[in-house]
Amino acid sequence: MSERREHAEPFPDGSHGDLRADCERCFALCCVAPAFAASADFAIDKPAGQACPNLRQDFRCGIHRDLRKRGFSGCTVFDCFGAGQKVSQVTFGGQDWRRAPRTAKQMFEVFAVMRQLHELLWYLSEALTLQPARPLHGELRLALDEIERLTLDSPGALLGLNLAAHRQGVSDLLLRVSELVRAEVRGSKKDRKKDRRGADLIGADLRGADLRGANLRGAYLIGADLRGADLRLADLIGADFRNADLRGADLTGSIFLIQSQLDAAKGDAGTRLPPSLTHPAHWSPGDRKVGPVVGA
Structure with missing residues (x-):
């Protein structure tokens, strides 16, 4: 769960x-x-259709409070x-x-x-x-x-x-x-270069990058350094943020971002989010505030 x-x-x-x-x-x-495959996300192999050994008879997880510590971070996202x-x-x-x-x-x-x-x-x-x-x-x-x-x-x-x-x-x-x-921040040749749909940005250094209105649909941002990046109005549908560093990044107004993408990333109290999403509990401690809507 x-x-x-x-x-x-x-x-x-x-x-x-x-x-x-x-x-x-x-x-x-x-x-x-x-199905689970033993990896950084799951501590065990589990075939599809077979109950996880941590599942109790009442349909509750027996290690729910310690999923990350026990090697089941994949369940939490x-x-x-x-x-x-x-x-x-x-x-x-x-x-x-x-x-x-x-x-x-x-x-x-x-x-x-x-x-x-x-x-x-x-x-x-x-x-x-x-x-x-x-x-x-x-x-x-x-x-x-x-x-x-x-x-x-x-x-x-x-x-x-x-x-x-x-x-x-x-x-x-x-x-x-x-x-x-995204039309309001697109148009120039520079902005047209922000079409990074499906791009391989694994481990990329994007600190402070201006990614306003970027098309990052399905982009691979695994382990990317996005500290302080501006992702306002960016299309983030399907972007893979596993272990991406979003500390201080601004994602207010970004579209099609879902909670599980944030749960797979790293961030802190300075990460600004759309109002429908929250700072995950495992992020750096501090006040977990919801970011304001762009233009509010």
Whole structure:
């Protein structure tokens, strides 16, 4: 299970609270369905569909308070976006895999699909809060309604989805949103060089870098030094921040940044964040304040 933490509401109107993980209403699907590989993130190997040895009979983690110390930091950065409780309580009607083992395999497979659908719902919901993207709000609402409808399908229908096609359609729409949001800081030749989509920036020295409005979608920023970097209005969807140093960086106004990306990084009280996100508990001690919105 992920570390419990208090977050600000993701969207101003308080909507889509069901996109927050509610472990109390889930049958610990994240502790069973995925495979673990012994690494810096996981202390053991665990095949998909097999319960983690730390999982108790009440579906709670036996080492929850010490996951990082015990070598399970990968568990602390996992976010199901509320897919766990949706599969447990809606798709399978509260029937858990231990009491109904015949459902186990299908439930675990559906969880993987549902997590991706809920992740798309999260990004679409965020996009609907971005004022520069107002020309696309109609399309965004249609896409969100369609994905929400899919999450209510039967297990068989969910497993039969062309998930890649749905992801591509949403990705294309979100890229158009990104272009609108970042338009005010793009235009010059210098700014056009900020298109670093999918770039290999592993271990890069980006201290104090001006990355305002940069396209860092899917960029590999593992271990990068981003101390004091300006990431305002940057598109950070899918960027890999594992062990990246964000101390003193300004991420206010950045778009499509999610909590698990921060949980995988390093930072401190001086790291400025969007209002929907919080400083992880393992970051440098001090007042963990939420960064102001750009232009506020």
